[in-house]
Amino acid sequence: MxxxxxxxxxxxxxxxxxxxxxxxxxxxxxxxxxxxxxxxxxxxxxxxxxxxAPTTGGGEAKPILLTEVIGGNEKVWTADPGDGREPVPLPNPAVYQAGDAPPKHETKVIKLAVDGKTEVKTQLKKGKMVVYSWQVEGGKVYVDYHGHDPSMGDKFWVRYSEEDGVDHSAGSLVAPFDGEHGWFWLNVSEQPVTIRLTVDGYYDAIKDYGNIP
Incomplete structure (x- = not known):
């Protein structure tokens, strides 16, 4: 037992x-x-x-959408979230700015008579970034934000945005090519206006074309 x-x-x-x-x-x-x-x-x-697999709030892994905007054209890239040990590749590495010098800062005051027009351009190398804002005092303007490479002549240019009857704007730009990137303004008000433009970033210079006849 x-x-x-x-x-x-x-x-x-x-x-x-x-x-x-x-x-x-x-x-x-x-x-x-x-x-x-x-x-x-x-x-x-x-x-x-x-x-x-990494999860979202719903509990299942989902692809990540990355958006690249260059020259007014938008691309949407689908990226695998991965396992978290390696970074997800960026479609546009230019979002990171490495500079030998600190970013510049400049404010310009532009006065436009009735029907007056002008252009102000930032001179940028490809892949360099600027952050900008501008406000209109006394009325509204038409604006064309565009860029061109002077070495390729007047026929080559790209448009980033176009608005009519506005009094402010703000944003950023990563230059898609070497050249001049900036604003054409036309006073569409019945009285003179003043535009205050502020630019920060890795530009070489700001070119003010003054009042255009």
Whole structure:
């Protein structure tokens, strides 16, 4: 007849072993595969951390949409979220600006008579960025924000935006090519107006064409 005390000790020992095995499996398998946590680094060696996909609020992995706007043309890129260890590649690396000199800052005040018109251009190298804002005092204007490369003649130019009857705007631009990028303004009000333009960024110079006949 079996000793009940020995039988009880065997059952307890078996239970403790089972709990220990379960704890090891949880740390080395479940945590890396389900939660992306790998304190022992065993999950990485076994490739279990790759089984976990990043999730959104809905609980499932979804592609990321990256938008690139150059020269007024918009491209939407689909990128795999990846596993979180490597960055998702950018469709337009120019969003990062590395400069040998600090960004410049300049404010210009432009006065336009009735039906007066002018142009102000930022001279930019390809991939360089400017941030701008302008406001009109006393009325409204027509504006054409565009860019061109003087070395290619007058027939080559691109338009970034065009608005009529506005009194302010703000935004940024990454130059799609070397050249002049800026604004043509026409006073469409029945009285003189004043435009205050502020530009920050990595431009070489700002060219003011003055009043255009």
């Amino acid at each position: 079996a000793d009940p005390h020995l039988s009880g000790k065997g059952s307890l020992k078996g239970l403790l072993i089972a709990l220990a095995v379960a704890a090891v499996l949880f740390v080395t398998v479940v945590l890396p595969a389900e939660y992306g946590r790998d304190p022992t680094h065993v999950g990485r060696l076994l490739g279990l951390d790759k089984l976990r």
